[in-house]
Amino acid sequence: MSGGLRRNTLPGFGLTMGLTLTWLSIIVLIPLAGLFLKTMELGPDQFWAILTSRRTLNALKISFGLAFCAALVNLVMGMIVVWALVRYRFPGRRLFDAIVDIPFALPTAVAGVALTSLFAQKGWLGAPLAELGIKVAFTPIGIFVAMVFIGIPFVVRTVQPVLLDLDSEIEEAAASLGANRWHIVSKVILPSLMPAVLTGFALAFARAVGEYGSVIFIAGNLPNVSEIAPLLIVIRLSEFRYADATAIAVVMLVAAFLIIFAVNRLQRWAQVRAPAQ
Secondary structure, three states: OHHHOOOOOOOOHHHHHHHHHHHHHHHHHHHHHHHHHHHOOOOHHHHHHHHOOHHHHHHHHHHHHHHHHHHHHHHHHHHHHHHHHHHOOOOOHHHHHHHOOHHHHOOHHHHHHHHHHHHOOOOOOHHHHHHOOOOOOOOHHHHHHHHHHHHHHHHHHHHHHHHHHOOHHHHHHHHHOOOOHHHHHHHHHHHHHHHHHHHHHHHHHHHHHHOOHHHHHHHOOOOOOOOOHHHHHHHHHHOOOHHHHHHHHHHHHHHHHHHHHHHHHHHHHHHHHOOOO
């Protein structure tokens, strides 16, 4: 073409990009900007006092700490579930595959009520656990259980399509060269799955940090004991302390963004090191 310019094979880039930026600004950027602007009504001393208060620190520690632990558990158990669903054929496999999506479709309040009834001291699981001296409902353990429940689909559904597309001939070639099962898993399969695994972990963690509906029913919501940060934000809003609520929300937003950013960097590193399929 004249002038050395090449036209894009897909027309309409300017229009679609403009609509994309406009929509993302309305849905994401403007609300987040409003969050930061509201927080700026606080002075530095007020902002620091809110964040360093005992109740806020404990709520943040419970939310982020338990969310991280729940994401780790979902990472391990989700990999086992994915492996069973993809690599084996057994009666009821399609049913179990559908069950994985229940936390996606189930309203969070319904999930919270169900878990509370199940793990209450007279519940089906709570009663035998109580005899062993383990109390789940209305404790931080209940928060952890709820976070595991709502996070497991993110790991399974992120890793499953990648494992399905993984060429089994690579594993057969490694076995023919004398590699044992452990080496095949650790040197062939896991490097190929690592980007998806890290993505599933990040999604499960982010969902657990911001979870509210299913957690408050089973948490007990005792300040400094079993109170999550999203609940503290709601409490501050009900007290008309909007700047206090946005201050906590900003900290959660920044912390979650930094953690997800770090995970994404690890994901990119894993993609570079992953063997070509």
